[in-house]
Amino acid sequence: MISIEKQALALFAYQYHNNGVYRSYCDLINVCPSDVQKLIDIPFLPIELFKSHRISCTEKTEMIFESSGTGGPVSQHHVASLDDYKQSFNSGFSEFYGAASDYHILALLPGYIERPNASLVFMCADLIQQAKPKHSGFYLDQFEELQRVLVELDQEKQKTLLIGVSFALLDFCEAFPLQLQHTTVMETGGMKGRRKEFIRKELHEKLQKGFGVDSIHSEYGMTELLSQAYSKGNGVFKASSSMLVFIRDVHDPKKVSPTGTGGLNIIDLSNKESCAFIATQDLGKCYENDTFEVLGRFDGSDVRGCSLMTA
Numbered sequence: 001m002i003s004i005e006k007q008a009l010a011l012f013a014y015q016y017h018n019n020g021v022y023r024s025y026c027d028l029i030n031v032c033p034s035d036v037q038k039l040i041d042i043p044f045l046p047i048e049l050f051k052s053h054r055i056s057c058t059e060k061t062e063m064i065f066e067s068s069g070t071g072g073p074v075s076q077h078h079v080a081s082l083d084d085y086k087q088s089f090n091s092g093f094s095e096f097y098g099a100a101s102d103y104h105i106l107a108l109l110p111g112y113i114e115r116p117n118a119s120l121v122f123m124c125a126d127l128i129q130q131a132k133p134k135h136s137g138f139y140l141d142q143f144e145e146l147q148r149v150l151v152e153l154d155q156e157k158q159k160t161l162l163i164g165v166s167f168a169l170l171d172f173c174e175a176f177p178l179q180l181q182h183t184t185v186m187e188t189g190g191m192k193g194r195r196k197e198f199i200r201k202e203l204h205e206k207l208q209k210g211f212g213v214d215s216i217h218s219e220y221g222m223t224e225l226l227s228q229a230y231s232k233g234n235g236v237f238k239a240s241s242s243m244l245v246f247i248r249d250v251h252d253p254k255k256v257s258p259t260g261t262g263g264l265n266i267i268d269l270s271n272k273e274s275c276a277f278i279a280t281q282d283l284g285k286c287y288e289n290d291t292f293e294v295l296g297r298f299d300g301s302d303v304r305g306c307s308l309m310t311a
Helices: 004-018 020-028 047-051 082-097 119-130 143-155 166-175 200-211 306-310
Strands: 063-066 076-079 104-108 160-164 183-187 217-220 229-231 237-239 243-248 260-268 277-286 291-297
Touching: 004 020, 047 076, 047 277, 063 119, 076 082, 082 119, 082 229, 104 119, 104 143, 104 166, 143 160, 143 166, 143 183, 160 166, 166 183, 166 200, 183 200, 237 243, 243 277, 260 291
Parallel strands: 104 160, 160 183, 183 217
Antiparallel strands: 063 076, 217 229, 229 237, 237 291, 243 260, 260 277, 277 291
């Protein structure tokens, strides 16, 4: 079996030669393929470039996923193969939770469900299609119906997953507080200007109280990636097997390490025809046991290096 490092290095070589934007970025920061001998040598493309460039190794596009944005240009991810995306998120979900078919899956994603090109909605729709059919589905403003369904499923001791954007979960559990014993509540982040921003600990405390659960799970993903990471509590994430997470020095973006605190860099081995090496705008902390936390975002500044491509 090929090691993850060999897979990543081979993917770097492929994307350097076939992704013109990524190659231009590598050239601008003076990194050539012969310089890349190990994982931390690989250049990470600033995620902001998805807002201004078509990041792809091929002319083929099956779907363009777009970020929600809060005004101004949004990220566009030209996905060459939706099957690659399905395989990635289904594999990642099953690693942490088992088969989607074992669950009733309920999704509360206002602000996303209205957008047909949201990658999170696409993922949830596919998982819902595989889930137990009786109550699985999207719930937009039907809070009373959602409460009824959650209570019914919980009383029947049915394995249930409620996945939702943070502000909607808060709105719901404040209006309809519950005491659930057989339901996993998973937040996907994002107040989107709809609510006061909370640190994750405070958010989870409010959600735990509102739903009557011992822990709040979290999903970490983004428009520009095909893989996800999951947390089963306390905001500590573990990446799926197709994702690797590194820390970059906030003062020297070419300095990357597997542990420490700084900007989060992601290797997404599923992102074969786009760019697998992404420097995100998230600040985080990586630990020696391959877990990580998301501490916040860079305050109003682009990821360093973007100016090279947009000047």
